[in-house]
Each structure stands twice: as C-alpha cells, then as structure tokens.
Amino acid sequence: MTSAPTLAITGSTGRLGGRVVRLLDGVPRRLVVRDAARAPALAGCETAVATYDDGAAVRAALTGVETVFMVSGAEHPERVAQHRSFVDAAAAAGVSHLVYTSFYGASPTATFTLARDHHATEEHIRASGLAFTFLRDNLYADFFPLMADEQGVIRGPAGDGRVAAVAMDDIAAVAAEVLRNPAPHAGATYDLTGPVPLTLHEVAEIITASGRKVRYVPETIEEAYASRAVYGAPPWQVDAWVSTYTAIASGELAAVSDAVPRLLGRPALTLAATLSG
Template sequence: MEIAITGVTGNLGGQVARAVSEAGFKARLLARSPERAPQLEGATVYQAAYENTESVRQALTGVDVLFMVSAKENPLRVKQHLDFVDAAKEAGVKHIVYTSFYNAADDSTFTLARDHAKTEKHIKDLGLTYTFIRDNFYLEFFLDMLKEYGEIKGPAGLGKCSAVSRRDVSAVASKILTQPQNWENQTLNMTGPDDLNMEEIVARINKIESQNFVYIDETVEEAYESRKVWPAEQWEYDSWVSTYTAIKRGEQAGLSTDIERVLGRKPISLEDVWK
C-alpha cells in the first residue's frame, strides 16, 4: 500500500508523518518546500503544492491512500483544494483522507468551514473513496491564548465547544492511513471529552494553576475593533470573529465517540493538554 501525506512541514501533517514512519510504513511526504520536510525512515520527499500540474500528478501516481491536510487559510484555498483533488483523481489515487471541520456546511457561521464543505463535496462528486476527519477547534488554540495573553476574548457568550486536542487528531489520522479499508466513505467527528464554554475553560485552568486568567465576552463590534491591532484583510477578521460567533450559535457543541471508536481510548482532556 502506497501512502502519501501532505502538510508535513506543519504541526498536524508532521505528527502524522512521524507516526506512520514509526509504525513501519513507507510514505511519500509532499511539501511545497521539500528542504523543510522531516527526514524519516521509509519516507521519500516530493515537491508538490496544492495545484493540478504534471509534477503534482507524478508525485501522486501510484498512491493508494492520500492524507490531505487542508491548505493554509487564504482567499484561493477552495480553488487550491479542488485543483489538488483533481490532480489526485487524474493520478489514480483511490482514497483521500481529508482534514475537514466540525459541522462544515455552505452556510456555516465560521467562515472557513464553508471551504471544507465545498472540498468534501468535490471529493464525493469525483467518486473518490473518502474519509473526512472533521476537527472541532483545537484545545491548544484556546490554551495558547491563555498562555500568551492571559485571557480568551471574543463574542462566544456562554456557547459551548467540544474542542479537541491536535494530538488526538493526528493519532486518528495515522491509524486510518495504516488501516484505510476500515474507514472507507465515513465522516468522523473529532471532539474532546467535554462540552465547555469559554468561562468553564478559563475556570478549569485557573484551578490547576491558581491563576487569574479571564474570559472577556465581547460584542461582535468590539471583537472586530480589538483585532485591528493585527493588520489583516477583511476575510481574516471575519474568520477570527466568526470563530466565536459559531460557538455562541451552538455550531461547535456536541460530543462524538469517533475518537474512542478509532483509538480505543477516551479523547485527551483539557487538563492533560495543558500539562
């Protein structure tokens, strides 16, 4: 079985590549900048971007199962995804394992989730075997903000989010890549073990650390204004703010047993990620 892995210079793809190598499987590591790819036993590095070109098709020719990490956020991300999926289809790839987003839909409140819905649809429309790993927001995202700023700030109200550890997602992806036949044409929801609002996240970390971390429940207008300290384009501001409005509207709530189903254990808790 020939495995290909994208995103290997990033957190998630890099973790998956290492786990697949440690499990004794050979893999093709696809990277826009091959010199930044990890040097792993049994791995071969290919230069490839999210596009449909002859070099990309050659890199994918002979691949049975492809792990496709969603591209870095940008206005052309949907086109990049669709072009790359087209290249995979033309190269004869049989099965795409794609990192999507929890409750992805064309009308998702979280603006970037709409990209994932379009990508999922294209993979299905081309008749490819698929496994969609729908990640909720990462626990690490919220905890890193507490570490850096001492606060979580956004218009989430008391909406709950079943945030998940990136480590769990990488473990699930690695397991699926080495046993793809068990997960064909399935959509798996990646959630943590708890549904928590922002106040509860802060309170639980304060209990561990005896800190005075805070949650500031902004209005939408306040959220846009406070984020102007970071120069960005409008679509970026929209995505940052809609992270919280999606939580407020309940779109990121709900617990799944899919991680336990794949890994045979409970998801990693907020406290364990912090530690």
C-alpha cells in the same frame, strides 16, 4: 526502503501532519511538501515537492500512490480553489482514497466561515469519484492558550456557548488508524471532538490551573471587529476570527462525538491532559 510507498502524507512539516508521519513509523510513506529542506528525515520516508495549486507537480508527487492524507491548506482567500486543484490532480494521478481533514459541522451555512470552505472541498471530493474519509475536527484544544493576549485575556463574542475542542494528538491518532487500513473507512465522516464541551470561562480556568493565568472577557460582535481592526487583516480573515467565537455562541461546536474513543479504544483527551502533555 524495501518497497515504494503507496501512502502519501501532506502537511508533514506542520503540527498535525508531522504527528501523523511519526505515528506511522514502519509504514513506507511519501511526504508531499512545499520545501524539501523542511521535510523530516525519517526512516521509511521519501519526499516529493508540490504545492496544492500546482497540478502537474501534484500529479508527479502522487504517481503510484493509493492513499493520500490531505491536510487542509493554510487559510487563504483561494483555499477552496487550491483544494480543488489538488483533488483533481490526485484523481488524475490514479489515487484511490483521499483522507481529508475537514471541520466539524462543515456546511454552506455554518457560522464559522471557514467551515463553509471545508464543505465546498468535501463536495468536490465526493464529485471526484475518489473513495474518501472525512475527519471533521472540532477546534484544536491545543490552540486555546494562543487565543489569550499578552495580558492573558481571551476576548470574543462566544457568550456562554460551549465547544467540544479536540486534542491534536487525538486527531493524529485517528488519522493514523484510518491510514493503516483505509478500506473499512471509505465513505465515512468522523466528527472528532473532545470528551466534554466547555465554555471559554471554563477553558480559561483550566489554562490557569496549568500554570498561566488566563481569563475570558466576552465581547459583542461589534467590539470583536473593533478590537481586531488593529491587525490590518483582510475582511475575510477578520470574519473567520470573529466567527470562531460566534460559532461557539451559537452552540454549533458543542456536541460531543464518540468517534475518538470508538476508533482508538480509549477516552478522548481532556483539555487539562492536552495542556500538560
């Protein structure tokens, strides 16, 4: 590399972080990963190994870095504590600006339980003194097909509620746009959504049109907990699964934002376009 990177990207082995890494081709960047063997081998990249809860390793990984793209950690009962550890280590390392992938409608009273974790993380970042940009992503449109079971049925207590799900390609493109020149975005919170709110009946119809027959079967909340009991997941995780649907039913995920077209200069991707890509 011709210069040491002043940009660090976490989650680069994942679906979102990996997209961002590749969109920033030509920008020197440091990839902060848990496993160096899984880091993408790309020109202009160097690798540092750290987990979010290892403060010493994070400080070492971020030394000399000005801007960090912080992909939220994997779902875990201690995720907020892990996030706080990472943020504190970033501040101690001298990082100036943190771009964090949060969740649409993050608040302490959000119906979707994990959105409360994102709110707690946002508050810790605000208190850290770091400049920040929050990308509040709606549900990932790309994941809708994965919500269907082996019989092609999406089950959950979403009723006829609507969700303005966003394509991961759009989130990555916005992140790359911000990371190329973060200063104008300091202090901003961007709600990232798709172009139209859809019911899960409509989602199923669009998936079916893409080639896989899928239908949506509404459940009561009690039925939703019962149908998920077979997985043996811990209560906090089942709460998260079920509240994904109840958040849709409540209307909390339905509003469409103009952030994607405003930042990218093009319309947000539709679900149909996302599934055909």
